[in-house]
Amino acid sequence: METIRLTTAQALVRFLASQYSERDGQEQRLVPGVWGIFGHGNVAGLGQALLQAATTGEADLPYYLARNEQGMVHASVAYAKMRDRLATFACTASTGPGSTNMITGAALATTNRLPVLLLPSDIFATRVAEPVLQQLEDSRAGDVTVNDAFRAVSKYFDRISRPEQLIPAALAAMRVLTDPVETGAVTLALPQDVQAEAHDWPLSFFRRRVWHIGRPVPEPSAVQRAATLIRNAKRPLIVAGGGTVYSGAETQLRAFAEATGIPVADTHAGKGAVPWDHPRAVGGIGSTGAHAANELARDADVVLGIGTRYSDFTTASHTVFANPDVTFVNLNVARLDAVKHSAEPLVADARLGIQALAGALADWEVDQEYRDRTRQLIARTREIEEECLAPDRNTGEVPAQTQLLGALNDVLDDRAVVINAAGSMPGDLQQLWRARDPKAYHVEYAYSCMGYEIAAGVGAKMAAPTREVVVLVGDGSYLMMAQEIVTMVSEGLKVIIVLVQNHGFASIGALSESLGSQRFGTKYRYRNGDSGLLDGEVLPVDLAANASSLGADVLHAASLEEFRSAMEKAKAATRTTVVHVETDLHGPNPPAHGWWDVPVSQASALDTTQNAYTTYADRKHTQRHYL
Incomplete structure (x- = not known):
């Protein structure tokens, strides 16, 4: 087997430069570059490898300098979101605080189910010089480092304590990055001595690899079960989430809504899948949703969720779908989301799932009365919007x-x-x-x-x-x-x-006021010598x-x-x-058409808090499990 002698960092750079993703015949670089801030731990490892690649041309992996480690993860995630999760960046940071600064970004990526590759530097694998600068010493275990904090917020985590471990770890990392169900933050912790350690690598490790991202096909019987529920519905509603957009199913969704007459509400991640002025578009749904979407949700007997994970803002903390007999049909590539709310699951790619449902419902549409009500609600919603935007x-x-x-x-x-x-x-x-x-x-x-x-x-x-x-x-x-x-x-x-x-903080200030906490701690002010509070003059x-x-x-x-x-x-x-x-810290903001569950103190000496709890308890009664 032909080999080449490289450091672990040099091998990783060559490997990443050879990775591609493909969907529907379209190939692109999976990792088009590396964001980084250098310090001890990566300056002589990945830093040297990236310099060598740029100088010699042995690998095409451009380096980009960020100013904040959390910021470079956010930049990578935003890139992945714009590219429908088909490409993302790698991020390298120095040992200790440089690496742990990326943890918030990792949590954001995993929560949003967006791919990013994190390469935090780690302490010496040999442990000869420990404790080294910025090392956490744990009296319970010698192999624990600050990078173990990434485990909870990563979809895949590995520590490369020997050069040869990079081969299976790198391949596993690419597998997770390109899996639409499992994707999120992928973390490969790299001890600083291992980054610089040389090893004889098989050349086949660096061959051009194309990671094919397929479209899972819906099971025919599941399509029929879902179609039967929709066919028997009188007031169905579609909730379009981010999976609709990542699948590129916008055209199919619009055609389906036009053919069946089912109105389409959207989540934040699904907004734009159906244009705002489309006759079937009823706006955002949930805690901060639109009038039309939330009114239709309250009466809906069947909810078709497409690519949504049903966050509490989408469900208005389990209050917006108020019909006691409501049934859910969830089309999602992830079974985790497909079975939420005791739904009839349709586990499939959003585009293919919509096409399958369209075929099964080719001779069905909602009645004229429901179309008319939807049209009236949209008209009222437009009036509300114009009043706000005036x-x-x-x-x-x-x-x-x-x-x-x-x-x-x-x-x-x-x-x-x-x-x-x-x-x-x-x-x-x-x-x-x-x-x-x-x-x-x-x-x-x-x-x-x-x-x-x-x-x-x-x-x-x-x-x-x-x-x-x-x-x-x-x-x-x-x-x-x-x-x-x-x-x-x-x-x-x-x-x-x-x-x-x-x-100040307009959103939290308004929330604080509604919960009886009087906007405490939400304004940027001098400390008042008389009250002792931050309620003095505006800061300059x-x-x-x-x-x-x-x-x-x-x-x-x-x-x-x-x-x-x-x-x-x-x-x-x-x-x-x-x-x-x-702008004005106190608004005005659009009228509220939904609720968000934020607990209020059950016992308080403040009248404002006592009154807020009474309101909270009333709203809490409308909350339910969907069983």
């Missing part, structure tokens, strides 16, 4: 966040990608964003991680360079992680960042100046008209541009 809705000194969304709906084309993750913006977006393209709505709402947005803008732009990428970020999320603006600038990426400053924080110092061009908008003008300038720009605009 330029003159807000009478305050600064524009309302809803007004900004209305302006953005107007100035951005259908292919523009809008990115958000946390705060009050996701709830506003779910009701008010008018997506016609399945990639136009990029809201991370499985982990809802503050700090995701700007880093995600990097990954999304790299995945879709011809699209306008617009990051919507509040001051709270901006202060969590703005460093990747530097990366945008250094990589020559043109991203528009809409920085909405309201001097200049986030626009901060963004400028990181290399972005900055535009200021003090009114809705100035915001529209600034957005037009940002669209015409060729560099990363921040549009800074202040």
Whole structure:
């Protein structure tokens, strides 16, 4: 067997450069590059290997410098989301805090079921010099390191303590990355001495490998069972989730909805699978869902979930599907999700499953009365949306966040990608964003991680360079992680960042108020010497100046008209541009059509908390298991 002598890190670089994914005859690089921040643990291992590859041309695996380890994982996940989970990046970090900084990103990837390859550096496998700098010493076990924390948030974890262990571990890593059911964060912990250790590798390890991502075919009998339930329904409803988009089933879903007349609600991840103005589209569903979607959900007798994992926001904490006789049919590639809510499972690829159901229901459609009710609910929903988006809705000194969304709906084309993750913006977006393209709505709402947005803008732009990428970020999320603006600038990426400053946490403030906690700890204020609380004057924080110092061009908008003008300038720009605009911390926000279960203190000395608990207990009575 022909071999070549390489270090473990050099072998890993060569291996990753030779991996491809394929679906429907389309091949692409599975790992097109490596994000990294070097320090002790990887600078002489993977750092040297990536330098050697770039210098000699022995492997095509470009290196990208991030400014925050968590941020580079977010960028990779956003890239994978835009590429329908068919490609992602590897991320390398130094031993200790550099590596553990990636844990939040790993949790986000796994929660969202999006692939990312993490290569945290580890302590010496030989243990000769331990305890080394940044090593955790565990008195119970000698082989425990801080990287064991990745186990809980990874879909696959391995520690490469000998060079030859890389072969099975790397192949297993690719298997999980390309499995639509099992994908998420994949972690290969790399001890720093093993990275630099030489070994004779079989050349066949580096051959070009194509990982074929198939489309699981639905079982015919399962299709018939599902079709029978739908055929007998009077008020069916489709809930389209992220699996619809990752499968590329948008065309099939629209055709199915048109043929059967079943209305289509969507989750955050499924938004855009059916255009917002399609006659069967009834908007987002759940805790922050639209009027039409939630009204139809309350009466639905059969719910067809397609590619959704039914988070508590989708089900409004098990209250939105209120029909006591409701039955679920779940089409999902993962059996875990297909059987939720005691459903009739249809385990299959979303595209093929929809096609199979369409064939089985070719002679069936909902009755005219249900069509008319759906149409009336959509009309009322449009009225609510227009009231929220109206330029003159807000009478305050600064524009309302809803007004900004209305302006953005107007100035951005259908292919523009809008990115958000946390705060009050996701709830506003779910009701008010008018997506016609399945990639136009990029809201991370499985982990809802503050700090995701700007880093995600990097990954999304790299995945879709011809699209306008617009990051919507509040001051709270901006202060969590703005460093990747530097990366945008250094990589020559043109991203528009809409920085909405309201001097606090609008979403949690409103939630706090509704739960009787009086917005405690949710405003950016000086500490008040009299009260001892953070309720003094507004802090003199200049986030626009901060963004400028990181290399972005900055535009200021003090009114809705100035915001529209600034957005037009940002669209015409060729560099990363921040549009800074202040909004009111207290809203207004769209009306609530759903509920979210956040427990309230059962005992309290505060009247506000006591009143909130009474309301909570009333809503809790409507919660149920779907059995």
